[in-house]
Amino acid sequence: MKKMAASSNSNIPVFEYKDINTKAFHVGSFRTAWLEKLKPDDYSYEDKDEETQDAEIANEIGVTRETLEELKSICSIDSLRCHSEDEPPDTKLVPPDATLQTLIQRKRKQEYKGTLRIDKISRIDHYQNELESLAIGKKPADPDDLVPEGELILSINILYPALFDSFKSVRPHMTLQMLGSHKLVDLRDAICCISDLQVFGEFSNTPDIAPDFISKDHFKSAFFYFEGVFYNDMRYPECRDLSETTVEWAKTRDFPQFQKAKMEDTYFYDLKVKVGYPYLFCHQGDCEHVVIITDIRLAHKDDCLDWKLYPLLTHKHRVLTRKCAVCHVYIGRWLTTNDPFAPVDPCLFCGRCFQMLHYDTNGNKLGQFLAYPYVDPGAFN
Amino acid sequence: MEYCKDHIKADCEQLLSRFQQMESVRFEMFLAIWKEMKFESIFFGKMESKLSRLFSREVLATAYAYLLPPYTFQIRVGAIYLLYGLYQCQLCTPREKIRVALKDWEVIMKFQQEAVNAHHFDVAYILRKLISQKAFYFTAMPTSLVFNVKRTNISRTLCEEFLERASRPQEVVSMDMLEELANIHQHYEQVKASSSESTSSQPDPSISLIHKDLVPRLHSTVLDFYKWQRNQGSGNQEEGQYEDGGEGTSNKHESSQRAKLLASIKSKSYAQVVEAPKARRHRQVERDESGPAQETSHHKRVKSLKQRTSHLTQDLVKEEATRMWCLSQLEAEDTTKEKKKQTFKW
Secondary structure, eight states: OHHHHHHHHTTSOOEEETTTEEOOEEHHHHHHHHHHHSOHHHHOSOOOOHHHHHHHHHHHHTOOHHHHHHHHHHTOGGGGOOSOTTSOOOTTSOOTTOOSHHHHHHHHHHHHHHHSSOOSOOHHHHHHHHHHHHTTTOOOSSGGGBOOTTOEEEEEEEEOSOOOGGGTTTOOEEEEEEETTOBHHHHHHHOOOGGGTOBOSOOSSOGGGGGGGBHHHHOOOEEEEETTEEEEOOOSTTOOOTTHHHHHHHHHTTOOOOEEEEGGGOBGGGOEEOTTOEEEEEETTTEEEEEEEEEEEEOOTTSOOBGGGOSEEEEEOOOOOOBOTTTSSSBOOEEEESOTTOSSSSEEEOHHHHHHHHBOTTOOBOSOOEEEEOOOGGGGO | OGGGHHHHHHHHHHHHHHHHHHTOOOHHHHHHHHHHHTGGGGGOSOOOHHHHHHHHHHHHHHHHGGGSTTBOHHHHHHHHHHHHHHHHHOOSSSOOOEEEEHHHHHHHHHHHHHHHHTTOHHHHHHHHHHHHTTOEEEESSSSOOOOOOOSSOOOOOOOGGGBOOOOHHHHHSOHHHHHHHHHHHHHHHHHHHHHHHTTOSSOOGGGOOSOTTHHHHHHHHHHHHHHHHHHHHHHHHHSSOOOSOSHHHHHHHHHHHHHHHHHHHHHHHHHSOOOOOGGGGGGOOOOOTTSOSOOOOTTSOOOOHHHHHHHHHHHHHHHHOOOOHHHHHHHHHHHHSOOOOOOOOO
């Protein structure tokens, strides 16, 4: 009994290093711990009418109806207003006589911003803002698709594979929201990485069939690494255990024993993780992404409640795209070398310009050159 | 949102300290200060939707910290009022929620119980109201974590005036307890005397294990502690004067000394001429020779501020060193390695 109590306590997340990451805890037990502590009303999606709400509150704190009415009038939301009712303030303006330090700072910042010539939100920022708020408060059309009450929502940051020294401060990443009842394979399928779309080989003779050979279909193995366990994707017969080499290598060194599990059998509820701690996702043999679980919480009625919309993309870092050398409009899709038509070697072309420049109307190759399909890092923008 | 963190904190602390001076936990009192400071306007000003969302998040997170111990009951009441006000007044829709960590929930429920027991119904009502309005996210941690390891450790200081003073010694050593202790002690002395009477008139020195004046001593120690505590409190409030004694203050003293030292080094380094980029070095201005002759030649690297002051901070660093499995070890090795940079020899 005592042992059980101790184990349930260890599933209350606490900081391992302050403000950096928590100690490892079991996600499923964390959820049950919350549900035990709360009343079903506290996390339900339903809005009760004021009458019942008041009655419950009165009951909870043990006061009579009259006292509650009095409390209500004292603590009403209107009493928080700092201005008279008939002249609502302009919320777009920092009040001129502001005394709060935050406001003084904001005013200075805005005055500076006013002196800048560019004063509009960039297109990319605009998309980004939109992405985050797109799914907020969305209700499913079909009530069967409703996310069950008390479900966990995990926010997971997947960093881009290459972190160049000069971009280290940015940490480009995508953020996905997952439900606790998702399997790890759902997360794996939701991660978009351009290395999945690469096509290997030289296709100058047969440019039309190139898109049929993307890496995603060729190399299906992948693994997640969480807290000493490798979760391998073994859904297809051609999948290989990518973690094997690491595990074997670690055995000969002074490392703790690593375990293996299957990605398709593991729910998020089964995981034991640290929040805020960097883990690993590896696919295509050596394309490695750092994965950070930034937040785990119970679903709220203002969240996206359509089960079908998960995994939900809430943030995506955007990359500059490289354009075609001829038209400078479309994104490059072909890379050529040893090309007599190209100004530089190697050179990028969009699909149309590539066709028009290198092939005659019947699709016959003109001249000698090597052409490789090119996938731009900004392909997912 | 990093840039306005300190300012938000300062504003919240100002509100709470004014609330503390009121020496009341009534919501009306809080409202008076809230209105006088026009705290609602903290959300005003043109901000893009995302920014205002982030700002709300930050403000709520800042206020949430005051809801938990070690702050005094009154500050925590102020914090719940503040959260209520901020939650209702924020400008984004749907409203940003207050994030509650699992480990803190028990504490908050206990706080509610305390409030009800003391008949502070406005406190309990507002807390309950927030819960029934679904103003909380029930989360693992009060902020979302992205493994944001800082190069320098910024230790966030707790506002000392708000802290709950330790009252355990006073609680344990009450008058009743002292009386009882005196009785036991008396009894003990009697027994000792009676047992040693047979051998000699004087009690055996080998069995005098306890001070004879145990009870008065204990009493005076607790009193001293109480006085010291109060002195410390008032001393801190008066000016930046730090009395010696007490770990907290001496630490502060040290750190302020260190800050002064760093500042002096900094000002010295600013006095030196800035090294021009390579391409313009031939036209670099000569440094005014009237200052202290600390001229450094161009191709000799000036030690960084960190290196120059490392002997001062080493002790601190040692304390704070955290070993994070193999990752941090590598990091540590990196920093100790001298950077070998090839420089062009003129």
